[in-house]
Amino acid sequence: xxxxxxxxxxxxxxxxxxxxxxxxxxxxxxxxGMKYAIFVRSPxxxxxxxxxxxxxxxxxxGVIGVLDGKQLLADGIGNxxxxxxxxxKDGSPMKMGAWRPLAHETVRYVGDAVAIVVxxxxxxxxxxAEAVVVDYEELPVVTxxxxxxxQGQPQLHPEAPNNLIFDWQIGDxxxxxxxxxxxxxxTEITIHNNRLSPNPMEPRATLGIYDGGDDHYxxxxxxxxxxxARLVMSAFYNVAPENKLRVIAPDVGGGFxxxxxxxxxxxxxxxxxxxxxxxxxxxxxxxxAFLTDAHGRDHLSKVKMAFDANNxxxxxxxxxxxxxxxxxxxxxxxxxxxxxxTLLSGQYDIPAIHANxxxxxxxxxxxxxxxxxxxxxxxxxxxxxMETAARELGVSPAELRRVNFxxxxxxxxxxxxxxxxxxxxxxxxxAMKAADWNGFAARKAEAARRGMKRGIGMSCYIEACGIAPxxxxxxxxxxxxxxxxxxxxxxxxxxxxxxTGSHSxxxxxxxxxxxxxxxxxxxxxxxxxxxxxxxxKVQMGMGTYGSRSGAVGMSAVxxxxxxxxxxxxxxxxxxxxxxxxxxxxxxxxxxxxGTDKSVPWFQxxxxxxxxxxxxxxxxxxxxxxxxxxxxxxxxxAGCYIxxxxxxxxxxxxxxxxxxxxDDFGNIINPMIVEGQVHGGLAxxxxxxxxxxxxxxxxxxxxLTASYMDYAMPRADDLPSFTVSTSNTPCPSNPLGIKGCGExxxxxxxxxxxxxxxxAIGNNRLTMPATPQKVWAAAHAAN
Amino acid sequence: MAKITMTVNGRQVSGQCDDRTLLVxxxxxxxxxxxxxxxxxxxxxxxxxxxxxxxxxxxxxxxAAQAAGADITTIEGLAANGELHPVQAAxxxxxxxxxxxxxxGMVMTAVDMIxxxxxxxxxxxxxxxxxxxICRCTGYHNIVKSILAAAAExxxxxVAAE
Numbered sequence: 054x055x056x057x058x059x060x061x062x063x064x065x066x067x068x069x070x071x072x073x074x075x076x077x078x079x080x081x082x083x084x085x086g087m088k089y090a091i092f093v094r095s096p097x098x099x100x101x102x103x104x105x106x107x108x109x110x111x112x113x114x115g116v117i118g119v120l121d122g123k124q125l126l127a128d129g130i131g132n133x134x135x136x137x138x139x140x141x142k143d144g145s146p147m148k149m150g151a152w153r154p155l156a157h158e159t160v161r162y163v164g165d166a167v168a169i170v171v172x173x174x175x176x177x178x179x180x181x182a183e184a185v186v187v188d189y190e191e192l193p194v195v196t197x198x199x200x201x202x203x204q205g206q207p208q209l210h211p212e213a214p215n216n217l218i219f220d221w222q223i224g225d226x227x228x229x230x231x232x233x234x235x236x237x238x239x240t241e242i243t244i245h246n247n248r249l250s251p252n253p254m255e256p257r258a259t260l261g262i263y264d265g266g267d268d269h270y271x272x273x274x275x276x277x278x279x280x281x282a283r284l285v286m287s288a289f290y291n292v293a294p295e296n297k298l299r300v301i302a303p304d305v306g307g308g309f310x311x312x313x314x315x316x317x318x319x320x321x322x323x324x325x326x327x328x329x330x331x332x333x334x335x336x337x338x339x340x341x342a343f344l345t346d347a348h349g350r351d352h353l354s355k356v357k358m359a360f361d362a363n364n365x366x367x368x369x370x371x372x373x374x375x376x377x378x379x380x381x382x383x384x385x386x387x388x389x390x391x392x393x394x395t396l397l398s399g400q401y402d403i404p405a406i407h408a409n410x411x412x413x414x415x416x417x418x419x420x421x422x423x424x425x426x427x428x429x430x431x432x433x434x435x436x437x438x439m440e441t442a443a444r445e446l447g448v449s450p451a452e453l454r455r456v457n458f459x460x461x462x463x464x465x466x467x468x469x470x471x472x473x474x475x476x477x478x479x480x481x482x483x484a485m486k487a488a489d490w491n492g493f494a495a496r497k498a499e500a501a502r503r504g505m506k507r508g509i510g511m512s513c514y515i516e517a518c519g520i521a522p523x524x525x526x527x528x529x530x531x532x533x534x535x536x537x538x539x540x541x542x543x544x545x546x547x548x549x550x551x552x553t554g555s556h557s558x559x560x561x562x563x564x565x566x567x568x569x570x571x572x573x574x575x576x577x578x579x580x581x582x583x584x585x586x587x588x589x590k591v592q593m594g595m596g597t598y599g600s601r602s603g604a605v606g607m608s609a610v611x612x613x614x615x616x617x618x619x620x621x622x623x624x625x626x627x628x629x630x631x632x633x634x635x636x637x638x639x640x641x642x643x644x645x646x647g648t649d650k651s652v653p654w655f656q657x658x659x660x661x662x663x664x665x666x667x668x669x670x671x672x673x674x675x676x677x678x679x680x681x682x683x684x685x686x687x688x689x690a691g692c693y694i695x696x697x698x699x700x701x702x703x704x705x706x707x708x709x710x711x712x713x714x715d716d717f718g719n720i721i722n723p724m725i726v727e728g729q730v731h732g733g734l735a736x737x738x739x740x741x742x743x744x745x746x747x748x749x750x751x752x753x754x755x756l757t758a759s760y761m762d763y764a765m766p767r768a769d770d771l772p773s774f775t776v777s778t779s780n781t782p783c784p785s786n787p788l789g790i791k792g793c794g795e796x797x798x799x800x801x802x803x804x805x806x807x808x809x810x811x812a813i814g815n816n817r818l819t820m821p822a823t824p825q826k827v828w829a830a831a832h833a834a835n
Numbered sequence: 836m837a838k839i840t841m842t843v844n845g846r847q848v849s850g851q852c853d854d855r856t857l858l859v860x861x862x863x864x865x866x867x868x869x870x871x872x873x874x875x876x877x878x879x880x881x882x883x884x885x886x887x888x889x890x891x892x893x894x895x896x897x898x899a900a901q902a903a904g905a906d907i908t909t910i911e912g913l914a915a916n917g918e919l920h921p922v923q924a925a926x927x928x929x930x931x932x933x934x935x936x937x938x939x940g941m942v943m944t945a946v947d948m949i950x951x952x953x954x955x956x957x958x959x960x961x962x963x964x965x966x967x968x969i970c971r972c973t974g975y976h977n978i979v980k981s982i983l984a985a986a987a988e989x990x991x992x993x994v995a996a997e
Contacts, residue, residue, distance in 0.1 A: 064927050071935025072923040072942065074870015074910035081869035176853065254874045254882060254971050255936040306936030307971050339875040559934030559972045728930045728977060735974030760879035768965035768975040
């Protein structure tokens, strides 16, 4: 592999700038004449706007302009869209209500933007925003999705009667019902997946710059996919044609899904820059982030799992209600459908599955993909159900899983997915060994002598990454293709630039993508630069989410490297008067195999550009591009084990150990992969133990709108983790990569809740398992 | 408006700002030192930690005027002569950062933590003392490892020097 090639634990190239304060995030950007924006936001969860009076605000010191939704509408700026069409089981298309970037008739959640104030300073803009008088007529509110479906509840959008967006199903209802009717045992459980706020540490920000000289727009933004932002803003929002709009996502401080979407603020700041004639920068504060960043999860599901007399699963029936909030965010419809119900087979051979999903409007922030996006919901549901079933059937949780594992591949599930490779016994064995599962009984007895309740729980997850063949997702309703692009430019001195449509916001692409090049050509990674995040530099890309940068983004780089390698070998063969099939590339040299003849890499590159002595008919230069469209999803899988101690006096849960055994296929940089797992585990543990978005059901006010109220995991809430990997290479991409970005957040919540419920001897417990809830459950009858 | 003079990263600086201006905004906007970050509004996240007269403080809950005459060190002032500070080097060697946004605050907090404990740190102490710094990327695993590694090296270096 070489010291810097594939598989090497290389320290990150990008670290120096972050460690010395030289990172360049959107809020760090400053251009001449730049002014500052503050949004006037609705204090009500549901209200009619009678009027907006900005007269006083416009007269305040430093104010450049105050603009509202009627002006935005008059200028032809379009509605925000949901980019994935889902049809209900009756064949009708999803019922999408209008989402205006600035509301001018109705506000539907606390934080809905109604006007923008542009001023010389943030403080002056804030002062003026306070002076904008909006006359609201309050309307009744509903925040709970199940309640919103009932008769007589407040109606959010006229397009969606009873707030129902779609009523969708997957699988075979008749076969599943038949299996349940014939079962030796049926486990029934209700599963709540709590609503979360993604909380990347960098709040969202945008800088909109209109250049009247060229009628050109530049948008700096905190985006995971700047090219998609440009496409959507051009094609749907009518901000500017693509050739007149440059989108730059510079250093981005975490995303976790919440920075996939195109939010109102980007659109409005670009428009306001043209309207006011000044560059306009907006930076979210943390409260705005809690109010307006897309939330995640918020599912309520009823589950029936049917077993035969040999404890084999013969059917699974799921009925889910998913809260999508006040508006349909960009990929909100895909999350509780094709990213969720298609994973309900888990690691198990289940002959019949039926899932029904109803999605619902409520007076809450829009809900969309958050780290894992549908797969955490599927995994939590399945693995809580498996644990419950094991307890009911009186078998060990490991045995119940082993009885049902899929062991032959490819495996077609009843819910679309075709698993290509895996070894679920290997990760279960590795996790049980690392956790000393067999020694648990003694540890439990020892804890009991101290008056503590010790519990252990496992979770065997599977997920789908590398989304996905474009034709396949297109047939399922996706509005975009999900390929990736790359370009490899070899400079005349032999240094290399790799342009990629993937976007790094913590994942370390500047290092791992360079490792691919070092591995291929034997050049140092310091001679390789990764270029990303700028639509003027990289032609097109689909961005980073769904753990797709390795499986899809790097595969595009590999395809481009193949082309560069082929041309480089032709040039070298010509220079050395050898046959190109005899050329090998090693340690930065092109050699004629079996001889001492060689040409240094830089000399070959220089020859490509001097073009004095190239093979007849060859174009000068050395630059190749490629698009890669995956052949299948990838299927990372693994087993997580959590051991806890609960203090029965206080209900406080202490995590004693957390073990993760993952199969990510081949790995480019184990250090970075481990870091991704650690971070995912922390977010999953946060969901299970600490985090939860709460709205007041009466008035729709967000009660968890700061770090004083929303419990982010802190260092002393978490243990150090024990992580390991096994490897069944992914057969569908050239690198054999599956993806590692989300696994930790997907697999960990059920392991933790299974451990706590094991400790307290009561299976009725919802996330987050706060001390109050755990204490109550520990002291209640099961 | 107030005119404020202080020493930042060894250099005397002056600037005009509103009386209500926070130190973090003075550092970022007036001085253009954008390594110090703002991640929340409630002094919880610690992305804004700098050193004032040698001790770590949250620059989001300090007025610029309160820092008049003080000696401030920001993340930009930590590396000397182009060499990473041992804490910065340990974060790099141990993958103690991902997106980099909380990193300046984490590093400044860690430097002060190691100084106060004289290099004698254990995992429980490091985790307890990171209470005021939130990271969403790393799960803290490698941050804790980085700080312990730096403490060991700096403690060791101190012993060697004595």
